[in-house]
Amino acid sequence: MEGLFVPIGFFLAVFAILYVYWTTRTKERLALVEKGLDAGIFKGECSQLALVKWGIFLIAIGLGVVAGFALSRTINEVVAFFTAILVCGGVGLIVAYLVTNKLLKKE
Numbered sequence: 001m002e003g004l005f006v007p008i009g010f011f012l013a014v015f016a017i018l019y020v021y022w023t024t025r026t027k028e029r030l031a032l033v034e035k036g037l038d039a040g041i042f043k044g045e046c047s048q049l050a051l052v053k054w055g056i057f058l059i060a061i062g063l064g065v066v067a068g069f070a071l072s073r074t075i076n077e078v079v080a081f082f083t084a085i086l087v088c089g090g091v092g093l094i095v096a097y098l099v100t101n102k103l104l105k106k107e
Contacts, residue, residue, distance in 0.1 A: 053096040060092020
């Protein structure tokens with residue numbers, strides 16, 4: 001029975017966070033509309049550079065999972081997966097930064 005409390009608590013916490021986020025966002029937008037300002041500032045378009053960044057980051061995370069699986073045969077499985085995912089994710093963000101800077105300079 002104790003094993004049931006953790007998933008229920010997790011989903012309740014996620015629900016509470018999302019509820020607070022959406023109600024706060026709605027209040028901010030209503031306050032802008034009441035002042036006569038445009039609430040369209042919250043609608044941002046997804047740029048191609050953001051898609052490149054996310055693509056490189058997710059590919060790096062995938063490579064981190066594969067590297068974690070390879071490392072799990074030699075060291076502790078949990079440590080191998082977390083270390084490989086975090087390191088590869090960080091390297092992916094650095095590569096994405098370099099690529100997006102190069103693309104911005106090209107424009």
